[in-house]
Amino acid sequence: MGDNISLGDRDGVRTPMQWSIDRNGGFSRADPASLVLPPIMDPQYGYLSVNVETQAGDPHSLLNWTRRMLTVRKQSKAFGRGTLKMLSPTNRRVLAYTREYTGPDGKHEIILCVANVSRSAQAVELDLSAYVGMVPVEMLGGNAFPPIGQLSFLLTLAPYGFYWFGLAAENQMPSWHVEPAQSLPDFTTLVLKKRMEELLEAPSRTTLEQGILPNWLQNRRWFAGKDAAIEKVNLAYGVRFGDAQHPVLLSEIEVTGGGQTSRYQLPFGFIAEDQVGTALPQQLALSRVRRGPQVGLITDAFSLENFIRAVLQGMQNSTVLPSDGGEIRFEPTAELAKLGLTAESDVRYLSAEQSNSSVVVGNSLVLKLIRKVASGVHPELEMSAYLTAAGFGNISPLLGAVVRRDAAGEDNLLMIAQGYLSNQGDAWEWTQNNLERALRDELADAMSEQEQHYNALGELKDFAAMLGQRLGEMHQVLAASSENPDFDPQITTQKDASATGKDVVAQIEHALKLLKQHQHELNPADKTLVSRLLEHKKAILSHVQELAKKTAGGLRIRVHGDLHLGQVLVIKGDAYLIDFEGEPARPLRERRGKHSPYKDVSGVLRSFDYAAAMTINVHNVDNTAHAQDARRRVGDRYLSEARQAFIHAYRLAAATLGHAWQDPDGEDAALALFGLEKAAYEVAYEAENRPGWLPVPLHGLYGLLSGLKPFSDLGGE
Template sequence: SRADPASLVLPPIMDPQYGYLSVNVETQAQDPHSLLNWTRRMLAVRKQSKAFGRGSLKMLSPSNRRILAYTREYTGPDGRNELILCVANVSRSAQAAELDLSAFAGMVPVEMLGGNAFPPIGQLNFLLTLAPYGFYWFVLAAENQMPSWHVAPAQSIPDFTTLVLKQRMEELLEEPCRTTLEHTSLPAWLPKRRWFAGKDTAIDSVRIAYGVRFGDPQHPVLLSELEVSSGGQVSRYQLPFGFLGEDQFTSALPQQLALARVRRAREVGLVTDAFSLEHFIRAVIKALQAGTVLTTDDGDLRFEATSHLANLPLNDESQVRYLAAEQSNSSVVVGESLVLKLIRKVSAGVHPELEMSAYLTAAGYPNISPLLGSMIRHDNAGQDNLLMIAQGYLSNQGDAWSWTQNNLERAIRDELAEAISEQEQHYNALGELADFAALLGRRLGEMHGVLAAKTANTDFKPEVTTAKDTQAWAKDVGAQIERALQLLKLHQNQLNPADQALVSELLAHKKAIGSHVQALAKATAGGLRIRVHGDLHLGQVLVVKGDAYLIDFEGEPARPLHERRGKHSPYKDVSGVLRSFDYAAAMALNVQGVDHSPEADTARKRVTDRYLSEARAAFTQAYHQATSTLAHDWQEADGQSAALTLFSLEKAAYEVAYEAENRPTWLPVPLQGLHGLLSGLTPISKTARGGETS
């Protein structure tokens, strides 16, 4: 475009309030005639629609944060409705967008500038690709404007077992339906679910522990839990059963999660995961508001709400939006003000997610999702089993992991570019990352300050690290490092020569490493032990208007509840964030499908090295400033440093085990982190310098 001003590509910025585009141009490359004609055309198109100037505005939430998407809707005095979809790529590189437009299923997007019809909207995400700074204005038209070239996809019918009911949903728990579900449908269905933890082990048996009718009489649901026996262990999973009539096949998700076909008199439908049904979600909200209690063979189901829930404007018209169909738990947003999370794997005991949310909300700590309510099964043994938790929804810019990746990508592009336009010089991606790291350190320190405050609640009362505690930490961390070294040895031949050398170096000094861990643990005596997040990383932080909010307090899911509820050094959380910085840098450094020339790789290395240095320094400095009043009473001068190193080693060892079992190609990241943390150890330091080892 610089060589030929007539072919200038103008990067437009969408204005959601007024529906027009402001155009950034470089003065020396302007073609006044083409710019004027382009502006006239935009104004003419805009004047054709009253929705731009007078219509309501509703922002959409594409997962790609470089995409701005919203709808404008206007109903005129004559009752005619005008609906416009606007999508803009605010990035200087091409982007893809996946938009949840299922609310407009059957409508046809007609591009306003050219008048061309796009494929009709269905229940699945609507896919678009946009050029750098590209945009679309669509009128959502009726189905009669379907493009002539469109071919409707063939509808595949899943091969489901058919269950026959006379009338009631409870008949699913009676023979022969129960046997079919337990022996055929559920054993085939469960391994396909992401939240099911026993995918690698054959299922021995499935038993429906209980089922109780719940919800609207017109749309009954069975609240239920399953006992799954696999590999000699019995685990509990929550699965509410819902019925989807043939006339209700308007949403893709319930059909995707169906597990059996059902026939009830003349009615035909599917048995599906009820959490995918909007009427079930609304019934749960009403039950929370009413304080409903249901009785089952396995105890009472108690719906409880906090005072915060009553302040939310929720009703039968509140939008229900699913965050993800398949995660370790299932979550949905209601009315853009509440997040309802269904706990899939159920464990007896106080759940740290509920306990921490309740404590921090009551203490007034602002940078979390406030607790709104919960559903608990109080079993016959007197123990609580958390089944659902409702928390405040935080309208956000994405989690800190994705936000960091986006900024690192931008910083690398700027580094690779020959020059940056004047319009973009004001934005410093690495500076933004360092500022956010400092903010995250401050917010974490403030939370630890709340958790370290004096209280009569023994579950949250701060304690001092004793010699017994240090011995337990030394044993636990030592065992995790031992296992990590075994896994590294097992995968050593799959690594590159440089990383193979690091593994050999670590294995050669196992005894020295063990002694080092013992010394580190001993030096932590006198430090505070408090309740902590327990599994903190950038993915557990939301970016909300530039601020950092901490979420997901359930701890490491692989650990039992009593361990997740245990008191720990606050440096467990600090080390988790620092290790996450390392992963973010490694992801940016090893991104696939981009220029990997020597010059480009050198530029990436410069950016990621600077990011790590600045983010780590900013985070730790801000954290220590925020926690300067914490009553640590270290018995050794280097207690603070020892605690940070010890729990960073623990985290790196955990990462080695995870990567070895799930993503062996990522082993170099925790391997290099583990080696770097041990570089202060004399034998390893000498080896790294090429000196002799003891």
């Protein structure tokens, strides 16, 4: 070969560069016959099929893939300058190593590279115990994988597949990740002669209350008292339930800590050693037990499928059990019988470790066990029953409930059964996925005609409009005159408006106090915003009171009370509203109160703001200036379009609501007032739980005040 271009064997690198489908592949306008070698005419690899112009317009082409790979590699100096440590997986078909680099600024980069060098799919277990707690973030797509633990990290790879992971801090934990339930490391053995009721008698009761339950509760996600030491646990009552082969004790426990006593529902179930099937009953077990000749475990009965089926049968039969001076009633609706559920219906747990516990039966019913029990009518049951009876279709319909009536005649909701809605996920996760897709399209600088027609931001805008329409329709149902005084709408009086103003003022004062406490943790620009807010505190509080006065004459109805994108299910582009229990931290009386419908509207608008902030601040594997600008463009456009579409659709759907505003600016004042209330609530939540996220509600609060004179010179949201 050498310089002799007449020799063969390297025609692929001597033929004209294939730039386009034009003459000579766009390489030259000369007569094709005068070229040393003609362009490749192969139907698969010829210039009519493979050329730069075509590949540049295809975001999935080899050219654009290579560009992305080079861009990602340039962002991390660890690839070229970091130390190399080879890992030794037992599967020799997989190559794995880490690169680590610490820059002059002290920034530490860790990259994990894993490659399948075989032509068949492979699984590999990697010992990454040195990086426990870190989150592998896939560098090409920015998606977080489950966090690294003490056990081997399992990966599966396609033929010749590979991963580049950046090992990130725990704050990038994927939102879908659920920590496995933690069981007690060592079980105490209890001895029962025959009956489950013996758990309520000494010495078993003493062992449970003083030894087992205080430790067991600390590992439960639904237990809200982790911040205070448990001073006392008391078994409030126990009612036998189920059959002889699968005994259960329906029970509630009273937990005292930090000067407060709360009541939680914890049904006790027995499972014999030879009956243990799935891992969940073992993970939630409290103790070993010897019951006559049988040996087994005492566990949370909700983890037992037989218990779920027994509850369903109890509802179908309208069972009533005597209990502690009252009774436990299993109450079905007429819709339950239509489902045709039987003892053979499948049972599938959604998650046993949330604020409440839920399970799907027969792919048509969701049974939710209420963990934190409170006396009084529960808003989840009340709202579901009312909206179902009114024929509002965009909710999970009520199918039944289990209610305990205590000695004082007060109802306590224990379980609620609702229709199962097969869905594409909640609107928060769905929105995040679409924003990721929009960001990838923006960074690719190339979209096909079909992708332009069905682009992610367009879908988000359409869904925001649909959500606004459905919320307006629900408010129309709740605003209708009713013989039920708990649902009959009211008009906001000046006294009501003044009381609301005082409540919002108190929340904003608390938020400003927390911002001052955390001001030193913010960047200089955000510190300036906080200083401005504190400097003009009196003007802000006066503004809130003026807004509250203008809301007089507005309608007061029952509302969702805690509406955000996580409380909405996406089903074929439609929006379904769920979880009507209100803000869990508030007492039932407040959660059942009547409010302005703009309380729900403001909750959704603030949720849009959080979704945009997640796009701008979290999906940050690519830290180039170009990528940061793209994230901001996508986030800002989404926020603007979603807000406008949502508010426009809501106003159309709720146009006939019976507001009688005394001030012509009453509607805008209500929207601003409840937006400020929600932003203040978010400041308090982030300050107490996620201080790193304080800038999001801070900018939201400031943006809502941008029309006020002291803040008109600085940008808000």
